[in-house]
Amino acid sequence: MMPAAESGVLPRRNPSQLPWINLSSSRNLILAYQSFGVVYGDLSTSPLYVFRSTFIGKLHKHQTEETVFGAFSLIFWTLTLIPLLKYLLLLLSADGNGEGGTFALYSLLCRNAKLSLLPNQQAADEELPAYKFGPSTGTGSSSRFTSFLEKHKSLRTALLVLVLFGAAIVIGDGVLTPAISVMSSMSGLQATEKKLTDGELLVVACVVLVGLFALQHCGTHRVAFMFAPIVIIWLISILFIGLYNIIHWNPKIIHAISPHYIIKFFRVTGQDGWISLGGVLLSVTGTEAMFANLGHFTSLSIRLAFAVVVYPCLVVQYMGQAAFLSKNLGSIPNSFYDSIPDTVFWPVFVIATLAAIVGSQAVITATFSIIKQCHALGCFPRIKVVHTSKHIYGQIYIPEINWILMILTLAIAIGFRDTTLIGNAYGLACIIVMFVTTFFVALVIVVVWEKSIFLAALFLGTLWIIEGVYLSAALMKVPQGGWVPLVLAFILMIAMYVWHYGTRRKYSFDLHNKVSLKWLLGLGPSLGIVRVPGIGLVYSELATGVPAIFSHFVTNLPAFHKVVVFVCVKSVPVPHVSPEERYLIGRVCPKPYRMYRCVVRYGYKDIQREDGDFENQLVQSIAEFIQMEASDLQQSSSASSESQSYDGRMAVLSSQKSLSNSILTAVSEENDFGEPTILESSSKSMTLQSLRSVYEDEYPQGQVRRRRVRFRLTPSSGGAGMESSVREELMDLIRAKEAGVAYIMGHSYVKSRKSSSWLKKMTIDIGYSFLRKNCRGPAVALNVPHISLIEVGMIYYV
Numbered sequence: 001m002m003p004a005a006e007s008g009v010l011p012r013r014n015p016s017q018l019p020w021i022n023l024s025s026s027r028n029l030i031l032a033y034q035s036f037g038v039v040y041g042d043l044s045t046s047p048l049y050v051f052r053s054t055f056i057g058k059l060h061k062h063q064t065e066e067t068v069f070g071a072f073s074l075i076f077w078t079l080t081l082i083p084l085l086k087y088l089l090l091l092l093s094a095d096g097n098g099e100g101g102t103f104a105l106y107s108l109l110c111r112n113a114k115l116s117l118l119p120n121q122q123a124a125d126e127e128l129p130a131y132k133f134g135p136s137t138g139t140g141s142s143s144r145f146t147s148f149l150e151k152h153k154s155l156r157t158a159l160l161v162l163v164l165f166g167a168a169i170v171i172g173d174g175v176l177t178p179a180i181s182v183m184s185s186m187s188g189l190q191a192t193e194k195k196l197t198d199g200e201l202l203v204v205a206c207v208v209l210v211g212l213f214a215l216q217h218c219g220t221h222r223v224a225f226m227f228a229p230i231v232i233i234w235l236i237s238i239l240f241i242g243l244y245n246i247i248h249w250n251p252k253i254i255h256a257i258s259p260h261y262i263i264k265f266f267r268v269t270g271q272d273g274w275i276s277l278g279g280v281l282l283s284v285t286g287t288e289a290m291f292a293n294l295g296h297f298t299s300l301s302i303r304l305a306f307a308v309v310v311y312p313c314l315v316v317q318y319m320g321q322a323a324f325l326s327k328n329l330g331s332i333p334n335s336f337y338d339s340i341p342d343t344v345f346w347p348v349f350v351i352a353t354l355a356a357i358v359g360s361q362a363v364i365t366a367t368f369s370i371i372k373q374c375h376a377l378g379c380f381p382r383i384k385v386v387h388t389s390k391h392i393y394g395q396i397y398i399p400e401i402n403w404i405l406m407i408l409t410l411a412i413a414i415g416f417r418d419t420t421l422i423g424n425a426y427g428l429a430c431i432i433v434m435f436v437t438t439f440f441v442a443l444v445i446v447v448v449w450e451k452s453i454f455l456a457a458l459f460l461g462t463l464w465i466i467e468g469v470y471l472s473a474a475l476m477k478v479p480q481g482g483w484v485p486l487v488l489a490f491i492l493m494i495a496m497y498v499w500h501y502g503t504r505r506k507y508s509f510d511l512h513n514k515v516s517l518k519w520l521l522g523l524g525p526s527l528g529i530v531r532v533p534g535i536g537l538v539y540s541e542l543a544t545g546v547p548a549i550f551s552h553f554v555t556n557l558p559a560f561h562k563v564v565v566f567v568c569v570k571s572v573p574v575p576h577v578s579p580e581e582r583y584l585i586g587r588v589c590p591k592p593y594r595m596y597r598c599v600v601r602y603g604y605k606d607i608q609r610e611d612g613d614f615e616n617q618l619v620q621s622i623a624e625f626i627q628m629e630a631s632d633l634q635q636s637s638s639a640s641s642e643s644q645s646y647d648g649r650m651a652v653l654s655s656q657k658s659l660s661n662s663i664l665t666a667v668s669e670e671n672d673f674g675e676p677t678i679l680e681s682s683s684k685s686m687t688l689q690s691l692r693s694v695y696e697d698e699y700p701q702g703q704v705r706r707r708r709v710r711f712r713l714t715p716s717s718g719g720a721g722m723e724s725s726v727r728e729e730l731m732d733l734i735r736a737k738e739a740g741v742a743y744i745m746g747h748s749y750v751k752s753r754k755s756s757s758w759l760k761k762m763t764i765d766i767g768y769s770f771l772r773k774n775c776r777g778p779a780v781a782l783n784v785p786h787i788s789l790i791e792v793g794m795i796y797y798v
Contacts, residue, residue: 143450169489213364216397321335376602502750502798564595598621747793
């Protein structure tokens with residue numbers, strides 16, 4: 001298991017241990033420093049466009065010193081209520097195993113109540129250390145509410161749809177953030193003596209955006225160390241600019257901290273002032289990143305960074321801009337750059353551009369991450385995930401999504417050509433995500449923390465009243481650009497739900513068409529077919545039972561491998577599964593059948609790395625299971641133990657145990673240069689060997705190089721103490737591995753039944769089929785070597 005200090009959650013220490021306290025403090029300071037580049041890039045660049053977006057519109061009729069003071073007061077209290085009070089004091093405590101974000105909250109709910117719609121969950125998954133929040137106390141109102149949710153599938157489906165909608169809005173942020181950040185930073189070129197035209201400014205912004213997305217494949221690990229210093233320098237710069245403007249233009253702006261100025265603001269502006277809240281809302285865009293990135297940092301480090309540095313710098317900057325605008329009302333369209341003293345304009349312009357790029361980069365990376373999580377929970381088609389760093393965990397790049405984001409971002413920039421319209425869309429997207437997050441935290445209070453429904457309702461009602469004011473103002477701007485995130489979210493949500501629905505229906509078909517175990521037992525150990533040397537890995541989404549593709553295969557081709565392993569690669573609703581708990585190994589039939597099951601479990605944030613050693617790890621794990629099972633049978637005096645050895649019970653085995661500590665020993669393998677060492681003659685056919693060598697010559701870079709390992713029993717385990725049946729089974733496994741491994745996967749065609757409704761036919765035959773045809777196949781997603789792949793055609797009528 002990963003140490004707590006390495007997973008981003010600091011362990012609880014004894015206060016008397018002063019060295020540990022110093023170590024924890026220094027670690028939190030380091031994490032707080034790193035969080036500037038990842039968490040606060042977007043939030044810290046908001047001063048570039050907030051005042052412009054607030055006053056553009058009907059509020060331009062009320063451009064007076066008094067309304068400027070009132071607008072600043074609104075910004076100040078918005079920053080105080082939402083990021084400082086809601087997120088820092090409340091939401092950062094509602095994490096799921098140190099993870100934040102909408103998906104983390106949903107998975108936390110699914111682990112503590114039967115709310116998940118994922119079909120292949122097992123009781124063994126609940127034994128993972130990260131699964132349960134704590135022991136259930138079963139309090140009255142919370143227990144009844146949880147049972148009510150569990151009984152109604154429609155409510156569980158509604159929760160999933162709400163999660164998908166929130167995720168789709170966050171993905172939409174990956175389109176809007178780069179557009180508004182880069183265009184706002186580039187607008188400084190219109191504040192110089194040689195002003196660029198709007199068209200020239202748009203071209204420059206588009207070039208920067210194309211460069212930003214084009215460099216994504218390189219990863220951020222080479223320049224990530226620069227992100228935090230850039231944001232810190234930016235924050236310090238806007239702090240001093242704000243102080244200068246306060247002192248130089250209007251020190252009385254300090255009085256605007258009083259809420260009295262908000263009352264005066266609305267008294268003067270009326271409905272126009274209420275609609276302007278959509279622009280004020282932009283001052284807290286990027287706040288959700290404080291919660292969503294909790295898994296990479298500690299809550300204390302995020303709190304330190306915001307409370308000590310980010311919050312004061314932003315407040316002083318907004319105060320300084322307001323002081324400048326109160327004496328220069330004509331500068332509102334380009335308030336930030338006009339408020340910069342001429343002597344430091346160009347350095348600040350460069351830093352602003354870099355800070356905008358850093359903020360955009362963080363949002364793009366977060367978009368890749370949430371799409372990966374959607375895929376892990378069965379809500380997104382299979383995609384290519386590229387690991388951009390061998391040393392930094394979680395650095396991923398998704399090519400198809402990257403280019404789609406780039407096209408959409410350029411379309412937004414070219415189509416609107418105005419940061420105000422983009423800001424309307426961006427503000428609405430952010431407040432919707434906050435609204436959804438608040439709702440799920442209220443559910444966590446009842447379902448996970450098991451507090452009273454009254455307390456959850458009080459929490460939900462208080463925050464929804466505050467956020468509802470901003471949401472109502474943002475919705476008024478739907479015709480002026482606010483429709484963009486709604487349209488994007490609707491399209492993405494429909495696609496994700498169609499994929500999830502089709503996947504569930506396909507799994508349901510597999511579940512109801514499993515091969516009968518009695519039928520297999522009736523055939524005898526030979527299964528009534530020819531058992532050829534080798535290992536057959538039968539891939540299926542079933543975590544229990546024998547899939548229909550197995551019977552379909554042996555019916556049409558009555559021969560199969562000596563050793564059969566039914567493999568299920570699945571995701572569980574926890575952030576991470578440690579390598580020590582990765583594999584579940586069990587037996588499907590009695591020992592003479594040589595049929596096993598392997599369930600490979602990943603968390604929704606885990607990265608499925610294919611290092612080319614899966615076959616060897618699998619053989620090692622099965623051998624370990626055989627030995628463990630034999631030891632258990634020897635210790636048990638029950639005569640029924642043998643008959644129960646294949647009833648579905650499974651053992652948790654590590655996927656990273658050293659071969660030297662295993663019951664099997666590796667006697668030969670490829671060296672570091674890819675040159676095979678001399679092997680003894682094996683039962684593998686010369687034809688297959690020649691085909692494999694030809695394939696590797698033709699596609700040297702196309703596949704992950706797999707280690708060629710031969711196993712033998714270790715001297716300590718191969719003595720007289722081992723039962724002859726166990727030794728024979730282990731030797732069969734070793735000989736089967738030497739003969740070769742084949743991967744059997746279903747090549748499925750999913751169609752709706754003739755009796756299905758027109759909506760279901762359109763969903764399955766058009767929507768789901770289109771997504772399946774245009775996503776990566778399961779063999780490619782799992783890095784299965786083509787030379788060893790056997791696909792079995794199946795038609796699913798769902």
